[in-house]
Amino acid sequence: MILLDKVSIRQGAFRLDDVSLTVPTGRYGVLMGPTGCGKTSLLEAIAGLRPLVGGMIVLGERDVTRLTPGDRGVGYVPQDAALFRTMSVSNHLAFALNLRGERRSAVEQRVRELADWLAIAHLLNRRPHGLSGGEAQRVALGRALSFRPKYLLLDEPLSALDETTRGSIVDLLDALRKAGEVTVLHVTHSRAEAERLADVCFQLNNGTLTCA
């Protein structure tokens, strides 16, 4: 479960007050709203990248409000993929596992598993430079899922993709939703994506969050 309880965020003149939402365990939540309404800020707050001025964030049974990003166990895919320019695709998928000191054979197996699922096995030795938008988003998704997080945050991962590529990644996300192993909060502007993927849908408008 992803639970926000009266969360308040400030950044310069921007403020978001008393926002509450719940995405039940294993469900796929979609968060919609106009540009600049604070969707990305909420996602960053859940990931631990933005401090709260009030409220509480609970993941599962754990209050993570004061935990560091790494201790929250959340996979995060930003809008621009933010791939590591000096690393190969394979290293992206292995990065979080190596940080956790996993055995080399286990890391290799997980990299192969993810590469097959995301259809990026042929890209494993490539660096991000030259990858298409769709390929970059697949790598970012694989990197976020590599350490088997229970929670996944997606910040408009499909906004810069063409129709065909978007369709194939929506299929991947749909498969993820059906597996029900990860609780997802996905920020998007697309009504079609929301209708296809959302178990629960939220609308953020003028600082007010409603269940759509």
Place this chain on the structure above:
Amino acid sequence: MTAAGANGRFYASLGLLGGGYVVLILAMVVADLCYTTPDHWWAALQSHEIQYAIKLTLVSCLMTAVLSLWVAAPLGYLLSRTHFWGRSVLETILDIPIVLPPLVIGLSLLILFQTLPGKWMEETTANRLGFLVAYMAVPILAALFCWPILRTLSRGNKTALYLPAIALVVAVVLRMSGVGTSIAEVVQARYGTRITFQIPAVILAQFSVSCAFAVRTMRVTFDQISPRTEQVALTLGCTRSQAFWLIALPEARRGLVSAGTLAWARALGEFGPILVFAGATRMRTEVLSTTVFLELSVGRLEAAIAVSLLMVVVAVGVLLLMRTFGLRGGIA
């Protein structure tokens, strides 16, 4: 007027303006070349004093570049990624070596080493350098060397806590076994020296100016790298320190090469602070820039020009090497 014609004239005018400067640089080098002969070059290269100056120049510039990067990378990162009270004051302080006349830097260094802390440092390097190396530098290096091994063995992230303990154990072992005393004696005998008017003064004078340029370069480099990748790394389990070492620093490779090259080149051309703080003693603190001054001061214009051209060759060679190999497979 067609668009193609207008574009052509625009680029031609840009080329003309920039080209004038390129021609000026080349003309100076050609004028130097015309004034000297291969015999002058040969004679300059045969001179023991000039050979010593070449060696000291290369070593001191390299050490200055390494020290500058060592300081500039963390400082540039700090200035780029964090906001703290007094940051603008700190930035102004870091610009002082850039705006001050180099001679003033040398004079300030000289005055600094007349103060109590400066005299203490002089006395320490002259009499206790061996002790510091044996019981501080060696244990710290040993701990840093053991750290990755320990990390792999323990599969944990908290191994940094063991660093002081390892350093302490190594220091005690060195002391008990007597190896520390031997290291201290050898280091003291070979490298124990005062600072002012000695080789360390050359490096310190070069470093004082060059590092400011390296810091500025690294600051701009980190400004141009999005912090988003480091944020993602944090969510994947990195600490801030790991995000810096594993993500930010490799992505800043181009900037590191530029900062190192700039510091090196700046150190090569440094003259004023070296003259004041290290002196221009032949076979001791003479670097190529001071050689030109010394040869000119005794009226040997040919030797001065030969050494100047040597500096041009060395500088161009190193810059080309750095740009060719340092950025090979560079990051977009």
